Amino acid sequence: MQELKPIKEGKVREIYDNGDSLIMVATDRISCFDVILNNEVTKKGTVLTQMSKFWFDLTEDILPNHMLSVDVKDMPEFFQQEKYDGKSMMCKKLEMLPIECIVRGYITGSGWESYKENGTVCGIALPEGLKESDKLPEPIYTPSTKAEIGDHDENISFEQSVDHLEKYYPGRGRELAEKLRDNTIALYKKCAEYALSKGIIIADTKFEFGLDENGNMVIGDEMLTPDSSRFWPADGYEAGHGQPSFDKQFARDWLKANPDNDWTLPQEIVDKTIEKYLQAYKMLTGKDLDK
Numbered sequence: 001m002q003e004l005k006p007i008k009e010g011k012v013r014e015i016y017d018n019g020d021s022l023i024m025v026a027t028d029r030i031s032c033f034d035v036i037l038n039n040e041v042t043k044k045g046t047v048l049t050q051m052s053k054f055w056f057d058l059t060e061d062i063l064p065n066h067m068l069s070v071d072v073k074d075m076p077e078f079f080q081q082e083k084y085d086g087k088s089m090m091c092k093k094l095e096m097l098p099i100e101c102i103v104r105g106y107i108t109g110s111g112w113e114s115y116k117e118n119g120t121v122c123g124i125a126l127p128e129g130l131k132e133s134d135k136l137p138e139p140i141y142t143p144s145t146k147a148e149i150g151d152h153d154e155n156i157s158f159e160q161s162v163d164h165l166e167k168y169y170p171g172r173g174r175e176l177a178e179k180l181r182d183n184t185i186a187l188y189k190k191c192a193e194y195a196l197s198k199g200i201i202i203a204d205t206k207f208e209f210g211l212d213e214n215g216n217m218v219i220g221d222e223m224l225t226p227d228s229s230r231f232w233p234a235d236g237y238e239a240g241h242g243q244p245s246f247d248k249q250f251a252r253d254w255l256k257a258n259p260d261n262d263w264t265l266p267q268e269i270v271d272k273t274i275e276k277y278l279q280a281y282k283m284l285t286g287k288d289l290d291k
Helices: 044-058 109-118 158-168 173-197 249-257 267-285
Strands: 013-018 021-026 029-032 035-040 067-069 088-092 099-106 135-141 200-211 217-220 229-233
Touching: 021 044, 029 249, 044 067, 044 088, 044 173, 044 267, 099 158, 099 173, 135 173, 158 173, 173 200, 173 217, 200 267, 249 267
Parallel strands: none
Antiparallel strands: 013 021, 021 088, 029 035, 067 088, 099 135, 099 200, 200 217, 200 229
């Protein structure tokens, strides 16, 4: 069997070149505050891959996506090892656009901090009197630039996203920026409505898009996973304070409360984290994760 090496390694994912396609592997690594922790979270990579597949299938009517297969039998022998089964997705090659497309339906996190300071989120003025975790009148699009590993993404305004894209695609900056914004909001609205019917509030999320060989926009990367989104239980939701969540919040909260953590979580926090990921998967898809 030919040993393969990733051509690109992110904080959580590894990307392999497969000739005319790519293979993306979601590892069991976990990152918080842009740092890769020393723990692995068993099954986490499988949840990310299978959840992305679920959302890609659900949103094909809005925009095509990059997924070709999540069956390792369709991939080179190297990926047929147990450690890759369920975690690997074969994808179309895209030219990724250099913008992280963030959409916020509720006010929380850095958005809430900014609003308390000056009534805006990423330069967008919001109504007065919002409470923490309030639903926004309409979802807002707050793009950011993509950072290299170790750097933080930088929030930019919509107009700055036009300028940023113009640098890479002269003459097409505004058209691409508008398409990114409109697709981001349309995808979020459809998926947030679906998730709410299953008992989950999607407070915010991040999409990434690319262009295919014909210049058409396609959803890439991962989609609406607990790594790229804030999922809250709808049951017990109440504005005015932070919400419990189905994502890395357990890990983040513990790290914040234990500053001498050496980027290592206790096992019980790891167990609680994966339990939340699995619970979210089951609520959204109606199925237990079978890998």
